[in-house]
Amino acid sequence: MLSESARMTTAAEAKFRINAPNSKPRAIKVIALDKRSEEVVKRLAKSPWNKASFFTSVHFESPPKAGADWSMKAWLNDLAGRTSKLVDEINSADLVVMVASAGDKAEAASVIGEACALKRVMTTALILDRASASDDALSETLLHLRPYASMLVVADDEDYIESMLVALRA
Amino acid sequence: MLRKEQNDLVTQTGLGTPTGQLFRSYWIPALLAEELPENECPPVRVKLLSERLLAFRDTKGRYGLIDEFCAHRGVSLWFGRNEESGLRCPYHGWKYDVTGQCIDVPSEPAESGYCQKVKLKSYPLVERGGVLWTYMGPPEKQPPLPEWEFATVPRNQSFISKRFQECNWLQALEGGIDSSHVSFLHRGDLESDPLFKGAKGNKYNLGDMAPVFEVVESPGGLYIGARRRAETGRYYWRITQWVMPFFTMVPPRGDHPVHGHFWIPIDDENCWAWSYDYHSTRALTEAERAAMRAGKGVHAAYVPGTYRPAANKDNDYLIDRAAQKAGLTYSGVEGIAIQDSSLQESMGPIVDRTKENLVSTDNGIIMARHRLMRAAKALADKGATPPGIDVAHQRVRSASVVLPADQPFKDAAKEALAVRPGVAHTSV
Numbered sequence: 001m002l003s004e005s006a007r008m009t010t011a012a013e014a015k016f017r018i019n020a021p022n023s024k025p026r027a028i029k030v031i032a033l034d035k036r037s038e039e040v041v042k043r044l045a046k047s048p049w050n051k052a053s054f055f056t057s058v059h060f061e062s063p064p065k066a067g068a069d070w071s072m073k074a075w076l077n078d079l080a081g082r083t084s085k086l087v088d089e090i091n092s093a094d095l096v097v098m099v100a101s102a103g104d105k106a107e108a109a110s111v112i113g114e115a116c117a118l119k120r121v122m123t124t125a126l127i128l129d130r131a132s133a134s135d136d137a138l139s140e141t142l143l144h145l146r147p148y149a150s151m152l153v154v155a156d157d158e159d160y161i162e163s164m165l166v167a168l169r170a
Numbered sequence: 171m172l173r174k175e176q177n178d179l180v181t182q183t184g185l186g187t188p189t190g191q192l193f194r195s196y197w198i199p200a201l202l203a204e205e206l207p208e209n210e211c212p213p214v215r216v217k218l219l220s221e222r223l224l225a226f227r228d229t230k231g232r233y234g235l236i237d238e239f240c241a242h243r244g245v246s247l248w249f250g251r252n253e254e255s256g257l258r259c260p261y262h263g264w265k266y267d268v269t270g271q272c273i274d275v276p277s278e279p280a281e282s283g284y285c286q287k288v289k290l291k292s293y294p295l296v297e298r299g300g301v302l303w304t305y306m307g308p309p310e311k312q313p314p315l316p317e318w319e320f321a322t323v324p325r326n327q328s329f330i331s332k333r334f335q336e337c338n339w340l341q342a343l344e345g346g347i348d349s350s351h352v353s354f355l356h357r358g359d360l361e362s363d364p365l366f367k368g369a370k371g372n373k374y375n376l377g378d379m380a381p382v383f384e385v386v387e388s389p390g391g392l393y394i395g396a397r398r399r400a401e402t403g404r405y406y407w408r409i410t411q412w413v414m415p416f417f418t419m420v421p422p423r424g425d426h427p428v429h430g431h432f433w434i435p436i437d438d439e440n441c442w443a444w445s446y447d448y449h450s451t452r453a454l455t456e457a458e459r460a461a462m463r464a465g466k467g468v469h470a471a472y473v474p475g476t477y478r479p480a481a482n483k484d485n486d487y488l489i490d491r492a493a494q495k496a497g498l499t500y501s502g503v504e505g506i507a508i509q510d511s512s513l514q515e516s517m518g519p520i521v522d523r524t525k526e527n528l529v530s531t532d533n534g535i536i537m538a539r540h541r542l543m544r545a546a547k548a549l550a551d552k553g554a555t556p557p558g559i560d561v562a563h564q565r566v567r568s569a570s571v572v573l574p575a576d577q578p579f580k581d582a583a584k585e586a587l588a589v590r591p592g593v594a595h596t597s598v
Binding site for chain 1: 171172173382383384385386387439483484486515516517518519520522525527528529530531532533536537539540544576578580581
C-alpha cells in the first residue's frame with residue numbers, strides 16, 4: 001500500500017526493528033526424576049539463570065486424586081535441602097521440565113504431570129544419556145513419561161538441557 | 171533465543187567460517203540438470219556459500235563449476251564462448267576447461283607453457299536424479315555421492331524444483347522442522363491442494379489441532395514426531411526426518427508423492443529452497459506433474475524465465491485480504507511454499523534471534539541448532555566427521571502411521587523410517 005512508510009524487510013531496513021525488551025523471564029522449574037538426573041541438575045544449577053529453579057527429588061504419599069476432591073501430597077527438595085509443596089511450585093511455574101535418565105521408570109512423572117495438567121502448566125520431559133540404555137529400557141521410560149509431557153525430547157548428550165534452557169530464556 | 175555469537179555461528183556459511191566448513195563437507199545441490207540442457211549450452215552464474223562460480227557443460231558433455239572470473243583481468247566468464255571443450259573469455263581469448271585449467275592464452279606462444287601455470291578454482295559437478303551436485307570441501311575428504319532416495323528412483327517417479335528465497339538459510343530450514351505451524355499457516359491447504367487432499371490422515375490432522383511432539387536424535391539428525399488422537403487407544407503419528415545439515419522430508423499423505431526440501435545458502439542473506447516430490451514405487455501421473463509445475467504442493471510458480479517466485483516481496487506476495495478474511499487462506503497468501511517464504515523473509519535477511527521467545531514446542535528447532543553448533547565446532551576443533559555424510563544416514567524416509575498408544579514411534583515405525591527398495595512409504 002502506497003501510504004505505508006515501510007516495505008518488506010531488507011537488510012538496511014532490519015536495523016529499524018525496535019530494540020526494546022519484548023518479554024519478561026518465565027518461571028521454569030527443572031525437576032530431576034532419578035539419581036543420575038540429579039547430578040545433571042545440580043551441575044546446571046551452578047550456572048546463572050534468569051528465573052529457573054532446580055529440584056532434585058520428589059516425594060509423594062499417593063498419586064493425585066481427580067475430580068472435585070482433588071488433592072495431592074507431594075513435595076520437592078531444592079539444592080539447599082529445603083522442602084516445598086509440589087503444588088505451590090507448580091502454581092508459580094510457567095513451564096515444568098522433567099529430567100529423566102534413559103532406562104529409569106520416571107514414576108514421579110505421573111504425579112507432576114497430573115498436577116501440571118490441573119493447573120494448566122506446560123510440561124517438557126527430557127530423556128538424557130540415551131546411549132547407556134537399551135532400546136527396550138528407553139521405551140519403558142518413554143511409556144511412563146508420554147502421558148504427562150506435552151513435549152518429549154530424547155537427547156544423546158546432557159549438554160542439550162543447558163542449550164534448551166538458554167533457548168527458552170530460563 | 172540464541173546469543174549473538176551463536177546466531178553468527180549458525181547463519182554464516184562463507185569460506186573460513188565454522189558452519190561454512192560444515193557445509194563444505196557435503197555434496198550439495200547446485201543446479202537443476204535442466205539449467206545445462208545440452209553440450210555447449212550457455213553457462214550459468216552460480217553463487218553458493220558466498221562464492222561466485224560459473225557452471226557449464228562442455229563439448230563432450232562434461233560438467234564444470236569454476237571461479238566465475240577470468241584469471242587475466244577479472245572479466246566474468248559468463249560472457250564466454252562455450253566451444254571446443256572449453257570456455258573462452260571473450261576479452262582476450264583465454265580458455266578454460268571444466269576443471270578450471272587454463273588451456274589457451276592466445277597472446278603467449280603455446281611452447282611457453284604459460285597457460286599451464288593458470289588454473290581457476292573449481293569444484294566437481296555431478297548429475298544425479300536430475301540435480302547437479304557439487305562438493306566444495308577439501309578433495310581428499312570428498313565423500314561418496316549422495317544417495318537420497320528421491321535422487322535414485324527412476325526419473326519418471328520424481329519431480330524437483332527450486333525457488334529463490336530472500337533470507338538466510340537457517341530461517342528457511344527452521345520452517346521445515348517446525349511442525350507446529352502447519353495447523354495454522356497451512357490449514358486451508360489440506361483439503362484443497364491436489365497433492366494433499368483425500369488422504370485418511372488429513373481427518374486426524376484436522377480433528378486434533380493440538381498435536382504433541384516428540385523429538386528424538388537420529389544418527390544423521392532428528393526424528394520429529396507429531397502425535398494426534400486417532401481411534402480409541404491409538405495415535406496418528408507424523409514423523410519428519412531432518413538429516414544434517416540441510417535435508418528435510420515431510421511425512422506422506424495417502425498415496426500422494428512424498429516431498430521435502432534442501433535449504434542451500436546462496437550467501438548469508440539468500441538461499442535456494444529446493445523442493446522434491448517422488449513416489450517410491452510408481453511413476454508420477456501427468457496430473458501430479460501438472461500440479462507441481464503449476465506451483466501446487468511445496469512447489470511455486472515463477473516469474474517467467476527465472477526461479478524467483480511470482481509472488482515475492484516486491485508485490486507483497488500477492489496477499490489477498492478477502493481470502494484471509496473468508497478463511498480460504500490463513501495468512502492471505504496462496505500456496506504452501508509462498509506462505510512459508512513470505513513469513514520467513516518478513517523476519518529480515520538474518521533474523522535477530524537474541525530477540526525471540528521460544529516455547530516448549532520449539533524443541534525441534536532448539537535441538538537442530540544445538541546439533542549444528544556441536545557439529546561445526548567438532549569439525550573445526552577436532553576434524554570430526556559430521557552426521558549426514560555417511561550414506562546410511564541418507565537412506566531414510568518420513569512416515570505417517572497409526573500406532574497403539576503404548577508404542578514409541580521410533581521403534582514401532584523403525585522399518586518405515588528407512589529406505590526399502592520396492593516398498594512404498596508407510597502412509598495414512
